Amino acid sequence: MKQLLNQKPIILLISALLLGALFALPLVVTSPALMQIFILIILYAYFTSTWNFVGGFAGVLPLGHSAFIGIGAYTSTVLFQTFGLSPWFGMIVGGLLAALVGVIIGLPTLKLRGAYFALATIAIGEGMRVLFENVKQVGPFKINGPSGISLQLVESSFMDFQFDTKAPYYYIILIMLLLVLLLTYFMMNSKIGYYLAAGGEEPEAAEALGIKVARYKLIALVISCFLAAFGGTFYAQLMLYFYPKSILGLDLSFEIAFIALIGGRGTILGPVLGALLLRPVSELTRIYLGSSLPGLHLIIFGLVLIVVMRYYPTGLVDPIKKLIDRFIHKPAREKADDLSNPS
Amino acid sequence: MSLLEVKNVTKRFSGLVAVNEVSMNVEEGQIVGVIGPNGAGKTTLFNCIAGALPPSSGSILFDGREVAGKKPYDICQLGITRTFQVVKPFGSKTVLYNTMVGAFAQTKLLHEAEHNALEVLKFLHLDHKKDVVSKSLTLPERKKLELARALATKPKLLLLDEVMAGLRPSEVTDMLPIIRKINETGVTIVIVEHIMQAIMNLSEKIYVVNFGKKIAEGVPHDVVANEEVIKAYLGDAYVATQH
Amino acid sequence: MLGIIEALINGLLMGSIYGLTAVGLTLIFGVMKVINFAHGSILMVGMFAAYWFVKLTGLNPYLAILVVVPLLYYFGYFMQNWVIKPIFEAEKDVREPITVIIVTTGIWYVLDNLSLLLFGAEYRVVKTSVTGKIFEFYDMYFLLPKVIGAGITILCAIYLYWFLKHSKMGKAIRATSLDREAASLMGIKQSKIYNIAFGMGCACCGVAACVLIPFYYVYPTVGVPFDIKAFIIVVLGGLGSIPGAIIGGIIVGIIENVGAQFMASTWTELLLYGVFLFVLLVKPSGLFGMKQDF
Numbered sequence: 001m002k003q004l005l006n007q008k009p010i011i012l013l014i015s016a017l018l019l020g021a022l023f024a025l026p027l028v029v030t031s032p033a034l035m036q037i038f039i040l041i042i043l044y045a046y047f048t049s050t051w052n053f054v055g056g057f058a059g060v061l062p063l064g065h066s067a068f069i070g071i072g073a074y075t076s077t078v079l080f081q082t083f084g085l086s087p088w089f090g091m092i093v094g095g096l097l098a099a100l101v102g103v104i105i106g107l108p109t110l111k112l113r114g115a116y117f118a119l120a121t122i123a124i125g126e127g128m129r130v131l132f133e134n135v136k137q138v139g140p141f142k143i144n145g146p147s148g149i150s151l152q153l154v155e156s157s158f159m160d161f162q163f164d165t166k167a168p169y170y171y172i173i174l175i176m177l178l179l180v181l182l183l184t185y186f187m188m189n190s191k192i193g194y195y196l197a198a199g200g201e202e203p204e205a206a207e208a209l210g211i212k213v214a215r216y217k218l219i220a221l222v223i224s225c226f227l228a229a230f231g232g233t234f235y236a237q238l239m240l241y242f243y244p245k246s247i248l249g250l251d252l253s254f255e256i257a258f259i260a261l262i263g264g265r266g267t268i269l270g271p272v273l274g275a276l277l278l279r280p281v282s283e284l285t286r287i288y289l290g291s292s293l294p295g296l297h298l299i300i301f302g303l304v305l306i307v308v309m310r311y312y313p314t315g316l317v318d319p320i321k322k323l324i325d326r327f328i329h330k331p332a333r334e335k336a337d338d339l340s341n342p343s
Numbered sequence: 344m345s346l347l348e349v350k351n352v353t354k355r356f357s358g359l360v361a362v363n364e365v366s367m368n369v370e371e372g373q374i375v376g377v378i379g380p381n382g383a384g385k386t387t388l389f390n391c392i393a394g395a396l397p398p399s400s401g402s403i404l405f406d407g408r409e410v411a412g413k414k415p416y417d418i419c420q421l422g423i424t425r426t427f428q429v430v431k432p433f434g435s436k437t438v439l440y441n442t443m444v445g446a447f448a449q450t451k452l453l454h455e456a457e458h459n460a461l462e463v464l465k466f467l468h469l470d471h472k473k474d475v476v477s478k479s480l481t482l483p484e485r486k487k488l489e490l491a492r493a494l495a496t497k498p499k500l501l502l503l504d505e506v507m508a509g510l511r512p513s514e515v516t517d518m519l520p521i522i523r524k525i526n527e528t529g530v531t532i533v534i535v536e537h538i539m540q541a542i543m544n545l546s547e548k549i550y551v552v553n554f555g556k557k558i559a560e561g562v563p564h565d566v567v568a569n570e571e572v573i574k575a576y577l578g579d580a581y582v583a584t585q586h
Numbered sequence: 587m588l589g590i591i592e593a594l595i596n597g598l599l600m601g602s603i604y605g606l607t608a609v610g611l612t613l614i615f616g617v618m619k620v621i622n623f624a625h626g627s628i629l630m631v632g633m634f635a636a637y638w639f640v641k642l643t644g645l646n647p648y649l650a651i652l653v654v655v656p657l658l659y660y661f662g663y664f665m666q667n668w669v670i671k672p673i674f675e676a677e678k679d680v681r682e683p684i685t686v687i688i689v690t691t692g693i694w695y696v697l698d699n700l701s702l703l704l705f706g707a708e709y710r711v712v713k714t715s716v717t718g719k720i721f722e723f724y725d726m727y728f729l730l731p732k733v734i735g736a737g738i739t740i741l742c743a744i745y746l747y748w749f750l751k752h753s754k755m756g757k758a759i760r761a762t763s764l765d766r767e768a769a770s771l772m773g774i775k776q777s778k779i780y781n782i783a784f785g786m787g788c789a790c791c792g793v794a795a796c797v798l799i800p801f802y803y804v805y806p807t808v809g810v811p812f813d814i815k816a817f818i819i820v821v822l823g824g825l826g827s828i829p830g831a832i833i834g835g836i837i838v839g840i841i842e843n844v845g846a847q848f849m850a851s852t853w854t855e856l857l858l859y860g861v862f863l864f865v866l867l868v869k870p871s872g873l874f875g876m877k878q879d880f
Contacts, residue, residue: 059684061684063623108866109870113825114687116821116866119621119821120862122814123862124863130855130856131856134850134852250810254695257688258692261685261688294702299696299700303696306669306689306693309692310672313676313685
């Protein structure tokens with residue numbers, strides 16, 4: 001914590017202002033449609049931040065993150081529909097289930113070349129979608145195959161995780177995101193963060209320094225799956241209706257990975273930046289061009305990804321940070337130039 | 344009791360015998376050299392001791408405990424740390440970060456790891472580079488970083504795999520006192536080299552391997568006089584010059 | 587009983603076509619250690635090319651091979667040269683090239699959605715001289731284009747295997763996949779080899795695309811199920827192994843077709859994922875995988 005506050009005063013001030021603005025936003029924005037867009041940006045930043053624990057720090061590429069999000073959404077929802085269990089508890093159960101699935105995939109694949117992990121996660125993501133599309137009911141739990149689940153509407157209440165207005169959803173996901181970012185920060189600045197980075201970059205050297213690389217990767221995967229499922233529950237409560245294609249499968253998984261890579265994987269703010277850049281593109285093209293030019297936003301995603309990877313392979317956080325640094329320290333600009341361009 | 348006792352270790356790769364019934368003893372506090380021409384099996388022997396490869400047969404006792412076939416990370420936790428011939432820094436991270444990864448073997452705490460890592464860097468005169476990203480280091484600096492990272496784990500036994508290979512003669516003369524200084528802090532060192540001179544004045548005891556077999560052992564003075572060693576080395580050298 | 591034998595043979599036929607797409611994938615992986623996630627999209631491009639060729643010229647669909655295969659070869663060649671190479675080079679010292687993998691996914695997205703934009707989402711079929719023809723064999727009935735298609739793909743796979751084993755270029759490709767540095771010391775120009783391997787991998791998709799056209803729908807995301815199956819196949823057969831890809835393909839085809847005798851086709855898809863997970867758990871190197879490729 002000390003380190004977190006041990007920054008330049010100007011940066012602390014800007015961060016405090018930003019946080020204040022974020023919390024004040026619902027007071028200013030009254031349009032539910034606009035609020036929904038903000039909520040989705042934060043939700044995707046959250047999804048991607050949970051992805052970041054594995055994809056960013058453990059040096060492997062998960063391409064089936066939607067599987068864990070879907071597990072979260074389905075678990076909390078069926079428990080609520082069947083037993084009236086508060087989605088807050090269902091969220092924890094979903095998290096545990098997702099973590100368990102993570103262990104099952106991670107144990108055999110994290111020891112192998114990264115390609116195996118990427119392939120296995122794609123297959124799990126798609127397999128999960130096919131499974132949920134095929135099953136109408138498991139024991140007492142109705143999941144309705146491809147048509148999905150509409151949540152039973154109840155009166156607005158915190159325990160039931162349903163609200164009449166958008167503001168409570170906004171605050172909940174904002175706090176969830178901030179907590180995950182804080183966790184990311186602490187992880188990066190701890191033994192486990194150092195070990196993950198080392199194992200991701202040079203596994204052989206890392207093992208020679210006493211690091212059980214596969215085990216640390218597994219820990220990261222478990223944390224990631226557990227938290228991703230929370231996001232799934234949130235999605236279900238926000239939308240009140242979801243079906244396998246909307247929450248499982250490739251599209252969501254890829255969008256998360258794209259956001260991470262474009263923003264900057266393995267950085268704290270990369271997922272937030274990526275979501276800020278990509279989500280509006282997707283919303284705007286969908287609203288204005290969705291019917292005339294289907295799939296245009298996905299072409300834009302793909303092209304942006306390819307171009308960013310070509311010129312900024314570590315993502316856009318670094319170049320943007322440099323830009324901001326310049327802006328803040330204008331007087332010291334020349335000196336900074338000297339430092340950033342060692343000859 | 345010796346700190347490290349290698350008994351009849353053999354390593355086969357589908358048909359090829361890379362290490363053949365090699366035995367060696369390392370006493371606590373010694374610097375022991377393992378030399379031999381290129382491809383003699385030195386690095387494979389090292390890989391067996393450090394756990395990167397399981398030996399096909401034989402036993403390796405460290406501090407009286409069997410370590411043959413154990414995983415590298417377990418062996419490191421027991422107190423043996425190795426460096427790599429082809430240095431493997433965590434390239435996108437700084438020198439300090441790299442060294443802290445090693446230091447975390449002894450502690451869970453960030454500030455303690457940082458403190459210990461800085462000490463090691465100071466000891467190796469690398470502290471002025473602590474914030475440099477490791478992939479932009481020069482080769483001698485990378486070799487030093489490799490040493491720093493290994494030292495930060497506080498090993499009882501340090502396995503150095505050709506730390507001087509690829510260095511210029513002047514850089515080699517810089518490296519020698521560093522290795523001696525490390526040894527003086529109580530770290531036992533086994534060093535593999537194929538340049539003889541470098542190892543001659545460092546080691547108390549030398550093992551010579553050729554074609555996977557130990558062909559001589561003893562104090563440096565005796566080993567250079569050994570006929571078989573001369574044959575292995577000069578013969579090899581002549582072949583090398585003809586290419 | 588006859589039904590099962592029929593399904594078995596149908597599986598074999600379809601499986602060999604899956605196998606050829608997987609051969610392309612495994613060839614690229616073997617040389618570059620990169621999974622080409624855009625592989626299914628390349629197949630889709632090939633299928634659209636073959637579709638338009640037949641539709642516009644009205645010629646025999648198998649003649650399309652002469653056009654589509656070179657087209658896809660150069661498509662792959664230049665895609666690697668212009669899009670993938672710069673990113674690959676920047677990352678070549680990294681053990682796990684994540685950026686390249688994600689870029690091939692980006693290519694997948696661009697290609698699939700571009701074709702959605704150009705051709706719309708509808709399923710297209712083209713009527714050819716062999717479409718719907720039946721091949722009768724001991725009271726069992728098979729689609730003639732499937733039989734011809736399987737024959738062509740098997741021949742292609744055998745040729746490719748021979749090419750890699752015996753031709754000079756094939757040897758250079760194999761040397762590069764075994765040890766990049768050693769191969770480049772021997773004077774093999776790596777980036778050229780990568781281009782060629784990528785081109786050949788895509789050309790495999792070209793062959794598969796042409797033989798699929800007479801009996802299969804074309805639509806913008808047609809590559810996705812083939813892509814996923816190719817992933818399952820290469821893990822089943824062992825990443826980097828060409829015989830493994832063919833045999834893996836046949837296994838997948840048989841599971842799919844025989845399974846369909848007992849359950850709904852969506853469940854056979856699930857069965858495939860189950861088999862895939864099982865192989866990963868029990869023998870991750872697959873049937874023919876090389877150990878060092880871990």
